[in-house]
Amino acid sequence: MADFAASCNKYYLCSMGSGNFKQGHYTDPEYKMFELENVKFRDILTVDELKLKAQRVTCIVGKSGGGKTTLLKLLNNLISADSGTILYKGKGIETYDPVALRREVMMLPQQPLMFSGSIRDNFGKTLRFAEREAAGDAVYRDLLQQVGLKLPLETDTMNLSGGEKQRVALARVLLLQPETLLLDEPSSALDDETEDFIIRMVVDYARERGVTLITVTHATSVAERFADVMITLFDGKIQRVETLKDT
Ligand SMILES: Nc1ncnc2c1ncn2[C@@H]1O[C@H](COP(=O)(O)OP(=O)(O)OP(=O)(O)O)[C@@H](O)[C@H]1O
Numbered sequence: 001m002a003d004f005a006a007s008c009n010k011y012y013l014c015s016m017g018s019g020n021f022k023q024g025h026y027t028d029p030e031y032k033m034f035e036l037e038n039v040k041f042r043d044i045l046t047v048d049e050l051k052l053k054a055q056r057v058t059c060i061v062g063k064s065g066g067g068k069t070t071l072l073k074l075l076n077n078l079i080s081a082d083s084g085t086i087l088y089k090g091k092g093i094e095t096y097d098p099v100a101l102r103r104e105v106m107m108l109p110q111q112p113l114m115f116s117g118s119i120r121d122n123f124g125k126t127l128r129f130a131e132r133e134a135a136g137d138a139v140y141r142d143l144l145q146q147v148g149l150k151l152p153l154e155t156d157t158m159n160l161s162g163g164e165k166q167r168v169a170l171a172r173v174l175l176l177q178p179e180t181l182l183l184d185e186p187s188s189a190l191d192d193e194t195e196d197f198i199i200r201m202v203v204d205y206a207r208e209r210g211v212t213l214i215t216v217t218h219a220t221s222v223a224e225r226f227a228d229v230m231i232t233l234f235d236g237k238i239q240r241v242e243t244l245k246d247t
């Protein structure tokens with residue numbers, strides 16, 4: 001535990017869970033998780049300067065095709081910038097082992113894919129692929145409850161609705177307890193009431209555990225209600241960065 005704490009830059013509180021549980025609190029409230037400078041990805045996205053502080057809720061909004069997904073993908077090195085620098089915890093993002101990086105900075109894609117089989121199989125395979133210890137049904141049921149699903153673990157994911165799949169996919173990501181969560185429109189398939197419930201849950205989750213949450217949302221109203229920082233992207237450029245809450 002001491003070694004783990006020492007290995008986490010400015011990380012002083014690490015709750016223990018299964019596997020590489022890496023959630024805690026930074027002593028420096030200004031600590032930057034990501035710093036982007038003169039970043040360019042093809043002719044799709046240009047970011048002159050952007051700093052994202054740890055343990056904040058950041059919402060990215062903007063019209064379709066504006067570059068929101070592209071920005072998220074740059075943050076866990078799913079794609080690489082053509083020029084400029086992206087620092088993660090003060091070091092060039094390209095210097096991290098991509099697999100190790102994506103275990104800390106986990107992205108929920110806009111259209112998540114399910115593993116074949118039941119919800120239980122999905123949770124089990126998620127842990128196995130991440131080389132984590134197996135967990136039991138109690139943990140899985142608790143996660144389902146967190147995402148507001150009252151379904152048996154035996155349910156075949158083939159038969160889930162789009163919104164149910166989205167919530168199982170979110171639960172799978174939460175199961176892995178990443179330090180930074182990149183969510184790409186996690187509520188796009190949900191009705192307004194369920195969207196509100198899910199975003200509130202994930203924001204509370206992040207705040208309680210010191211997780212850095214960066215989420216794309218189509219609804220500016222959602223961002224205005226929940227975000228500490230709102231980034232508006234338009235036509236591949238940052239149009240505005242607004243601090244809505246000073247935390
Ligand atoms: N790998 C790629 N090759 C070519 N064009 C791409 C690639 N990835 C994205 N694009 C284009 O870049 C632009 C931005 O895409 P991106 O997916 O980042 O937008 P977005 O803001 O997430 O949109 P949406 O709200 O529809 O999800 C779009 O015009 C898209 O077609």
Ligand SMILES: [Mg+2]
Binds near residue numbers: 068069070110184
């Ligand atoms: Mg997108």
